[in-house]
Amino acid sequence: MTSTTRRRDAVENRERILQVGRQVLAASPDASLADIAQAAGVVRRTVYAHFPTREALLQTVAEEAAASVRDVLASLDTGDKPAETLARFVVNAWPVVDRYRLLVDLTTQNVAPDGVRDALAGIRADVVRLMRRGQEEGDFTAEVTAEVLAYTQQSLMLGLLAAVTDGVLDESEAAHTAAMLALQAVGVPTARRRKVLGDVRR
Structure with missing residues (x-):
C-alpha cells in the first residue's frame, strides 16, 4: 500500500467516522466512541487515531x-x-x-x-x-x-x-x-x- 493510498484511506475513514458519529449521537447523545466505531464498521483504534476523546x-x-x-x-x-x-x-x-x-x-x-x-x-x-x-x-x-x-x-x-x-x-x-x-x-x-x-x- 502506497503512502498516497494510506492518506486517502485515512481521510475516508475520518469522514465516515464523522458522518456516522453525527447519526449515532443524534439518536443517542450519550453514545461512546466505541459505539461510534462499531456503527462505522471500524476498530476503536481507528477512531482514537482521529479523535482521541468524545x-x-x-x-x-x-x-x-x-x-x-x-x-x-x-x-x-x-x-x-x-x-x-x-x-x-x-x-x-x-x-x-x-x-x-x-x-x-x-x-x-x-x-x-x-x-x-x-x-x-x-x-x-x-x-x-x-x-x-x-x-x-x-x-x-x-x-x-x-x-x-x-x-x-x-x-x-x-x-x-x-x-x-x-x-x-x-x-x-x-x-x-x-x-x-x-x-x-x-x-x-x-x-x-x-x-x-x-x-x-x-
Whole structure:
C-alpha cells in the first residue's frame, strides 16, 4: 500500500467516522466512541487515531456545523436589506441546523463541552452583526440590544426544532415558518414581512 493510498484511506475513514458519529449521537447523545466505531464498521483504534476523546469528535462536528452556517450567511447578497438577508439566512440555514441537531440538544441541556460552545459562538457573533446592521438601517427594532435579538433568534430555532421533533410543525413548512417568526421577532411589520417572505420563496 502506497503512502498516497494510506492518506486517502485515512481521510475516508475520518469522514465516515464523522458522518456516522453525527447519526449515532443524534439518536443517542450519550453514545461512546466505541459505539461510534462499531456503527462505522471500524476498530476503536481507528477512531482514537482521529479523535482521541468524545469531546474532540464533538468539537470537530461543531466546527463543521459552524462553518456551514457561517458559509450560508457569507454567501448571501450583501446588497439586500437586513430583513431580506435575515429571511434568506434562516431559510437556507435551516437544513444545516436540522442536520446538526445533536449539537443543539447538547447546548440546550447545558452539557456541551467548551469546545462546542466556542465553535458555535462564532455563529452568534455573525447574527449579532446582522441584528446591529438591521437596527442601524431601521429594519429591526432598537428597543432591545442586538445581542438580545441574536439570542431571541437562537431560541426561535431551538423551539421550532423541538416542534418538528414532536410533530407539532410539519418539516416541509419549518424553514418558512422559521423565517416568518424571525422577522416578527425583530419587529418587521406584517405587510413588509409578507413581501419579504414572498420574495424569498421565489
